[in-house]
Amino acid sequence: MDTVFIAGVGMTPFGRHLGQSVKDLTRQAVQAALQDAGCERAQLQSAFFANATQGHMEGQHMVRGQLALRSMGIAGIPVVNVENACASASTALHLAVQQVRSGAADIVLAVGAEKMVSEDKARMFAAFDGAWDVHDVQASKARLLAMGEGVTPPAGSQSPRPYSVFMDIYAAMGRLHMGLYGSTQAQFAAVAAKNHGHSVHNPLAQYREAMSVEQVLAAPPISYPITLPMCSPVSDGAAAAIVCNAAGLKRLQGNASRAVRVLGCVLQTGSDRAADNLQNHLVRKAAHRLYAQAGVAPQDVNVAEVHDATAIGEVLQSELLGLVPEGQGGLAAERGETALGGRIPINPSGGLESKGHPIGATGLGQVFELVTQLRGEAGSRQVPGVRIALAENGGGLAGVEEAVACLTLLGR
Amino acid sequence: MDTVFIAGVGMTPFGRHLGQSVKDLTRQAVQAALQDAGCERAQLQSAFFANATQGHMEGQHMVRGQLALRSMGIAGIPVVNVENACASASTALHLAVQQVRSGAADIVLAVGAEKMVSEDKARMFAAFDGAWDVHDVQASKARLLAMGEGVTPPAGSQSPRPYSVFMDIYAAMGRLHMGLYGSTQAQFAAVAAKNHGHSVHNPLAQYREAMSVEQVLAAPPISYPITLPMCSPVSDGAAAAIVCNAAGLKRLQGNASRAVRVLGCVLQTGSDRAADNLQNHLVRKAAHRLYAQAGVAPQDVNVAEVHDATAIGEVLQSELLGLVPEGQGGLAAERGETALGGRIPINPSGGLESKGHPIGATGLGQVFELVTQLRGEAGSRQVPGVRIALAENGGGLAGVEEAVACLTLLGR
Numbered sequence: 001m002d003t004v005f006i007a008g009v010g011m012t013p014f015g016r017h018l019g020q021s022v023k024d025l026t027r028q029a030v031q032a033a034l035q036d037a038g039c040e041r042a043q044l045q046s047a048f049f050a051n052a053t054q055g056h057m058e059g060q061h062m063v064r065g066q067l068a069l070r071s072m073g074i075a076g077i078p079v080v081n082v083e084n085a086c087a088s089a090s091t092a093l094h095l096a097v098q099q100v101r102s103g104a105a106d107i108v109l110a111v112g113a114e115k116m117v118s119e120d121k122a123r124m125f126a127a128f129d130g131a132w133d134v135h136d137v138q139a140s141k142a143r144l145l146a147m148g149e150g151v152t153p154p155a156g157s158q159s160p161r162p163y164s165v166f167m168d169i170y171a172a173m174g175r176l177h178m179g180l181y182g183s184t185q186a187q188f189a190a191v192a193a194k195n196h197g198h199s200v201h202n203p204l205a206q207y208r209e210a211m212s213v214e215q216v217l218a219a220p221p222i223s224y225p226i227t228l229p230m231c232s233p234v235s236d237g238a239a240a241a242i243v244c245n246a247a248g249l250k251r252l253q254g255n256a257s258r259a260v261r262v263l264g265c266v267l268q269t270g271s272d273r274a275a276d277n278l279q280n281h282l283v284r285k286a287a288h289r290l291y292a293q294a295g296v297a298p299q300d301v302n303v304a305e306v307h308d309a310t311a312i313g314e315v316l317q318s319e320l321l322g323l324v325p326e327g328q329g330g331l332a333a334e335r336g337e338t339a340l341g342g343r344i345p346i347n348p349s350g351g352l353e354s355k356g357h358p359i360g361a362t363g364l365g366q367v368f369e370l371v372t373q374l375r376g377e378a379g380s381r382q383v384p385g386v387r388i389a390l391a392e393n394g395g396g397l398a399g400v401e402e403a404v405a406c407l408t409l410l411g412r
Numbered sequence: 413m414d415t416v417f418i419a420g421v422g423m424t425p426f427g428r429h430l431g432q433s434v435k436d437l438t439r440q441a442v443q444a445a446l447q448d449a450g451c452e453r454a455q456l457q458s459a460f461f462a463n464a465t466q467g468h469m470e471g472q473h474m475v476r477g478q479l480a481l482r483s484m485g486i487a488g489i490p491v492v493n494v495e496n497a498c499a500s501a502s503t504a505l506h507l508a509v510q511q512v513r514s515g516a517a518d519i520v521l522a523v524g525a526e527k528m529v530s531e532d533k534a535r536m537f538a539a540f541d542g543a544w545d546v547h548d549v550q551a552s553k554a555r556l557l558a559m560g561e562g563v564t565p566p567a568g569s570q571s572p573r574p575y576s577v578f579m580d581i582y583a584a585m586g587r588l589h590m591g592l593y594g595s596t597q598a599q600f601a602a603v604a605a606k607n608h609g610h611s612v613h614n615p616l617a618q619y620r621e622a623m624s625v626e627q628v629l630a631a632p633p634i635s636y637p638i639t640l641p642m643c644s645p646v647s648d649g650a651a652a653a654i655v656c657n658a659a660g661l662k663r664l665q666g667n668a669s670r671a672v673r674v675l676g677c678v679l680q681t682g683s684d685r686a687a688d689n690l691q692n693h694l695v696r697k698a699a700h701r702l703y704a705q706a707g708v709a710p711q712d713v714n715v716a717e718v719h720d721a722t723a724i725g726e727v728l729q730s731e732l733l734g735l736v737p738e739g740q741g742g743l744a745a746e747r748g749e750t751a752l753g754g755r756i757p758i759n760p761s762g763g764l765e766s767k768g769h770p771i772g773a774t775g776l777g778q779v780f781e782l783v784t785q786l787r788g789e790a791g792s793r794q795v796p797g798v799r800i801a802l803a804e805n806g807g808g809l810a811g812v813e814e815a816v817a818c819l820t821l822l823g824r
Contacts, residue, residue, distance in 0.1 A: 021547065052474050055467040061542030062464050062497040063808035063815040066681050070810060076697070078679035079816070080503055083493040085474040091492055095507065102514035130473030135433065267490035269478050285488070396475035398482060403475040404491070 004097050005249050005259040006410065007107075007242045008037025009368045014237035014356030015206040016117045022054055022238075026068040026113040029238035029361075033109070037242040038254025044242075045105035046078045048095045050088035050112035051360040053127045057115060068113060083360075084267075085131045085395030086309065088112055089239060090363030090406035094265045096243040106248030112365075113238035114358035124234060128164055132397040141165060144400060147275045148172030150179035153224030163222055167231060167310065169397065171223035174312035178225065180276060180327065183315065185225035187330025189216035191311035192230040192353055194339045199350025201340075201381035202369075206235055206356030230311035235356030239364035241371070260374045263388065264294035264409040275400040283320040283392060283405045290407045291322075296388060298322030301344065301409075303373050303383045304390040305366035308351040314338075317392050318346055321407075345383045348373065363393035363406060370410050387412055416509050417661050417671040418822065419519075419654045420449025421780045426649035426768030427618040428529045434466055434650075438480040438525040441650035441773075445521070449654040450666030456654075457517035458490045460507045462500035462524035463772040464807075465539045469527060480525060495772075496679075497543045497807030498721065500524055501651060502775030502818035506677045508655040518660030524777075525650035526770035536646060540576055544809040553577060556812060559687045560584030562591035565636030575634055579643060579722065581809065583635035586724035590637065592688060592739065595727065597637035599742025601628035603723035604642040604765055606751045611762025613752075613793035614781075618647055618768030642723035647768030651776035653783070672786045675800065676706035676821040687812040695732040695804060695817045702819045703734075708800060710734030713756065713821075715785050715795045716802040717778035720763040726750075729804050730758055733819075757795045760785065775805035775818060782822050799824055 010032025012025050026049075034041060049065025060067070065079045084091040089112030096110040118124040132140050145168060153175075177183050193213045199205040211219075211229055219227040242252075249256050268286035278284065291297060304323055308314035315329030323344050324332040332338050338346040349355045349369035352362060370389035372378045389410045396403030422444025424437050438461075446453060461477025472479070477491045496503040501524030508522040530536040544552050557580060565587075589595050605625045611617040623631075623641055631639040654664075661668050680698035690696065703709060716735055720726035727741030735756050736744040744750050750758040761767045761781035764774060782801035784790045801822045808815030 055542060056471075056473050058546055059468075059542055060546045061468050061539075062495060063543060063810065064495075066496075066808065066810060066815040067545045070681070070683075075683035076681055076694075078506075079496075079681045080507065080679070081495040083474060083476075083495065084478075084491075094490075095492065098511055098514040098516055101516070102510040104510055104513070127473075130467060130471055131475060133479045134470055134472045267492070269482070269488055269491045271482075271487035282488075396478065398475065398478060403478040 002101065002245055004100050004262040005244050006262060006371055007244050007249055007252055007254055007259045008033045008039060009241045009371045010036055011204060011239035011365055011368045012237050013204045014235045014358055014365065017236040018117060022113050022115050023068045023071040025115065025236060025238035026111060027072040029240040030072065030109065030111055033240035033242050038252045039107065039242050041074050043107050043251060044074060044077055044109050045107050046099055047109040048080050048082050048092035050082050050092040051114060052083055052085055052088050053114060053116055056127050056130060057118065084404045086359040087363055087393045087395030087404045087406040088360040090391065090393035090408055091267060093241055093364060093367060093408060094267050094406055097262050097265050100243055100245050107242065107244045109240060110243055110364060111238065111240040112361035112363060114360040115236045116234050116358060117236050125164055128166055144169045145172050147400060148175035151175035157221045157224035159220060159222045167226055168223045170310040170312045171226045173316065174225050176275060177315060183330040186213060186217065187334050188225050188230055188311045188315065189213045190333040191314050191330065192216045194333050195308065195347050195351040195353045196229060198340060198348050198381055199354030202350050202355060205350045205354050206233055207354045226310055230353065232309045232352035232357035235358040237356060237358035237361045239361045239368050241364055241367055258375050260371045261411045263296065263411045264290045266290040266407045268405045270398050270401045270403050272399050281320050282401055283317055286405045286407050287321045290409055294409050296409065300388050301390045302386040302388055303348060304346050305349060305369050306346055306392040307394040308347060308353050309357060311353065314346060314351065321390065321392055340381060340383065348381045348383055366391040366393060367408060374410055374412050414513065414657055416512050416674040417656050418674060418783055419656050419661055419664055419666055419671045420445045420451060421653045421783045422448055423616060423651035423777055423780045424649050425616045426647045426770055426777065429648040430529060434525050434527050435480045435483040437527065437648060437650035438523060439484040441652040442484065442521065442523055445652035445654050450664045451519065451654050453486050455519050455663060456486060456489055456521050457519050458511055459521040460492050460494050460504035462494045462504040463526060464495055464497055464500050465526060465528055468539050468542060469530065469535065496816045498771040499775055499805045499807030499816045499818040500772040502803065502805035502820055503679060505653055505776060505779060505820060506679050506818055509674050509677050512655055512657050519656045521652060522655055522776060523650065523652035524773035524775060526772040527648045528646050528770060529648050537576055540578055556581045557584050559812060560587035563587035569633045569636035571632060571634045579638055580635045582722040582724045583638045585728065586637050588687060589727060595742040598625060598629065599746050600637050600642055600723045600727065601625045602745040603726050603742065604628045606745050607720065607759050607763040607765045608641060610752060610760050610793055611766030614762050614767060617762040617766050618645055619766045638722055642765065644721045644764035644769035647770040649768060649770035649773045651773045651780050653776055653779055670787050672783045673823045675708065675823045676702045678702040678819045680817045682810050682813045682815050684811050693732050694813055695729055698817045698819050699733045702821055706821050708821065712800050713802045714798040714800050715760060716758050717761060717781050718758055718804040719806040720759060720765050721769060723765065726758060726763065733802065733804055752793060752795065760793045760795055778803040778805060779820060786822060786824050
């Protein structure tokens with residue numbers, strides 16, 4: 001199969017950008033990616049645009065990508081609007097890679113942009129409500145929250161202030177993990193502390209404050225075992241990648257040796273399973289397919305960005321991806337194995353917890369970090385000698401797991 | 413390039429289906445397509461799901477396809493939610509074809525489903541408002557309506573009842589056409605009368621009442637030169653296609669000789685141009701690319717389904733596609749050239765005007781008709797000896813034209 005490359009990446013800082021529109025954010029990320037790749041706008045032959053909430057937030061239910069890209073002078077080429085909840089941007093990348101493989105184009109843009117921060121807090125928090133079956137909310141909630149029943153939250157471990165039901169669901173998954181494997185709240189806190197520590201070195205991260213495990217544990221509770229610094233914030237931002245084949249790469253003005261190879265891409269939809277049957281978790285299935293596709297084993301991975309919408313997510317995903325033994329995601333963080341300098345650094349960018357989570361841009365934000373790592377350009381957060389890098393991006397909820405997972409394996 | 417086939421198609425009746433959900437409509441169309449192709453659900457390796465309004469109508473802003481397909485037992489496989497306004501379904505087909513070409517899958521589902529009819533009329537009509545730039549409504553409106561300035565609407569030619577601004581825009585395009593080419597309201601009426609006549613033979617059409625040109629002209633006015641029967645209605649419905657390569661086709665239980673070949677697929681985004689510079693219209697550009705891709709000339713096309721959201725649309729598109737000479741789209745209808753039995757039958761299904769326009773399903777509804785025609789299974793609306801069939805599906809508005817056009821050329 002022909003090699004597919006990522007020739008350039010760009011992203012905005014993730015954070016609160018009240019004064020900037022989806023168009024503004026898109027333009028910044030795309031211009032940065034074009035410049036990074038040495039690519040002229042006119043060389044783009046196609047684009048995939050990821051966004052999940054502009055309909056809800058602004059009433060822009062359709063042709064989001066055409067409008068955002070046209071406002072920066074990218075017109076005429078095929079543009080497809082892609083939505084897969086929080087995995088929208090990695091799905092856009094996946095389609096760009098497939099399009100290049102199909103022979104339909106040599107140089108393709110994948111971009112994700114999201115604008116969620118709003119003065120209208122009710123609307124802002126309601127943005128997530130469209131990420132599961134709106135016709136089955138009570139049953140979904142009951143089914144998902146039941147996962148946490150084996151562990152009783154201690155008194156005072158729930159926020160008195162309003163928060164998203166999805167945090168309760170992540171908390172239930174965390175308590176299931178505690179029951180199955182004996183993991184502890186301190187281990188989840190170790191994940192968050194590690195990621196906040198990483199973010200100090202990432203100038204594009206929303207939060208850049210180091211936190212100790214003790215500080216994470218002492219922070220305001222959300223839903224046991226989750227405390228505030230274990231949660232990703234609401235964010236604005238955009239990220240983009242220029243995808244090409246060898247012929248396309250030759251036409252670009254960038255330094256071709258900085259291009260990164262796409263070793264594998266897997267998109268997986270969830271399926272029904274018992275909550276404690278993690279062998280059938282969609283991410284485990286997707287990981288099997290990914291490693292087989294690339295001819296790589298989990299221990300070959302040098303660095304990973306995984307979907308830590310909460311610290312619980314990172315614990316689960318790092319196990320499901322085979323980066324740490326089953327049940328030991330929290331323990332690995334506690335031991336420093338997943339920190340910069342550890343055996344398998346996870347979320348060197350700071351992860352969603354610190355870097356931010358503009359949901360339709362997040363997957364390409366992960367790819368931005370991994371491309372930077374593979375190039376050896378990550379500065380004080382550089383993982384030494386990175387040859388193979390893995391991104392895991394999840395989206396939505398259905399059954400007892402994410403509705404979608406999208407995995408990307410990159411290499412030099 | 414490997415041949416890509418459509419092995420099966422299915423669609424619901426288009427119309428008012430108040431008691432049916434997006435899941436219900438999806439299931440019916442997909443089951444029909446699977447049965448038509450002799451395909452088991454488990455043989456599907458991937459799916460593209462098109463929808464444009466479920467966020468607006470129901471708050472289901474994300475993972476629409478995963479939820480709809482999972483409710484009918486299709487889980488695990490990659491699912492991508494695709495939106496390109498009224499061209500969403502043809503875009504889903506386009507991506508399915510590319511995915512098969514990329515080698516990532518042998519058998520792929522493309523499905524579009526839309527549920528727009530509602531007791532809440534205000535919400536229903538507002539569904540279209542997300543199809544252009546919500547941050548530039550006044551300027552867009554002024555620019556688009558200016559196209560009609562050369563022809564003054566006669567007294568009494570505007571509806572006193574509320575209607576969508578998009579009908580005013582189509583009307584302005586119609587008046588531009590009248591000014592440029594001398595076309596007449598009676599010619600637009602001839603298009604509508606022809607399509608309503610065709611729909612009598614289509615059991616899946618929303619309206620199946622023949623109308624004379626005189627009846628169309630005497631019908632309630634909407635916005636000059638448009639009268640009510642020249643407009644597509646608000647509709648619910650779903651349509652699906654099973655796309656495969658030769659290896660996939662062999663695995664299916666259907667009659668392989670009923671499979672139809674995909675000769676070409678072009679997705680095009682609009683660009684800025686002067687309103688009267690139709691040489692640079694996105695559909696003309698897309699048509700050039702499509703015919704070149706397939707090695708076919710416009711006169712080789714035996715039957716076409718074009719995007720007649722209003723009769724004006726059919727007039728414009730049939731010219732831009734090269735099916736009739738420039739400026740003569742209305743004249744051709746008046747002369748019977750585009751009717752069943754004419755030189756180049758257009759919209760034998762009845763078109764959007766009669767068949768209905770569930771926007772995220774429309775493009776695959778067109779493909780359903782053309783596959784049926786190519787197989788010689790269209791009964792009393794069969795065009796004799798169809799070898800090559802063309803679908804044109806447009807979506808959204810930007811600048812002075814559609815934001816997106818998606819063209820599909822099919823053959824035996």
